[in-house]
Amino acid sequence: MVISYPQLFIVFLKLGAFTFGGGYAMIPIIERELVHQAKLITQDDFYDTIVICQSLPGMIAVNMAVLLGSKLKGVKGAFLSVLGVTLPSFIIILVIATLFFQAIENPLVLAFFKGVRVSVVALIFVAGIKLLRRNMHGFGFFIATLTFALVAVYFVHPFLVILIMGFLGYIITQINKSGESL
Template sequence: MQISLWKLFISFLKIGAFTFGGGYAMIPLFEREFVHRYKYIKEEDFTDILVICQSLPGVIAVNFAVYIGMTLRGKKGAFVSGFGMILPSFVIIMTIAAFLYRFVEHEAVVAVFQGVRVAVVVLIFSAGLKFLKQNFHFRGIFLAFLTFTLIAIVYVHPFFVIGLLGVLGYLIHIISGVSHHADDNA
């Protein structure tokens, strides 16, 4: 049975509205909704779709929504899914942004944000450690260190560094051949 556009929209709206912690936190919810609950997508296809969405630039959750929408209901499906995914963020953030700057001078708010800034750095740092663990081999560490040095120390624009690393990766890949793949797929 075909999923209705409305159901598709509501599914993504729900996940977008109630998942805290960014796109990665949404992956188990996508799986529960589309693989286990409605069985619109097979387990092995789900993993493939996820890999493709992570291999493309952009917002992983939105990429996923558009992919699923496109697969199940074509262009209209892609549109309602992507829109459903973005809408909650859009409304919530604008509401907060509209009120925030009335209180920003208040000394209690200043104090609270001073503490929260530390937590933000902790969260980014820990995301970095997680990715580092997945790339914990000589080449991975070397390329990560190269990226860090170029951006943070030499102050090269991240646009160029991303391009450079893509080209380097491609060259390494064609020179080293297929046999060295295993360690990249961690």
């Protein structure tokens, strides 16, 4: 089965328009559309794509659009897929931003957002707790605590902290390896 340029664009446009809650929410939907229904991509290829997208910086939805788009329809396909997946949120946010900066002066809107801010703390907290449960073992817990301390307490630039932690992970793995070979 083949897919045309407009069809490819529409698949990713739909994803961009209807998936709330970021890239991870899009994975099962992409899988259903392109792997199960259209059978354009094999299950193995799809899992490889997820692993690659998670191992590189960037938004997972955009990265997946590039990889899958180029796999199906080359450079032009990649371009159309990225455009499709980002265009809806770009337009929606433009409209919302315009309204927001006009409306935030309104006391009712301000009160609404004062409540909303509380749920933002809760949402991030819950996401953190869920991830923390998977990182409770020695080295992971140490890195998580160290990262928190450096960023929240000592105010080190997060950009630097991310680079340092990646480097630490590399060093520790090398040390473990040389320990095993002894």
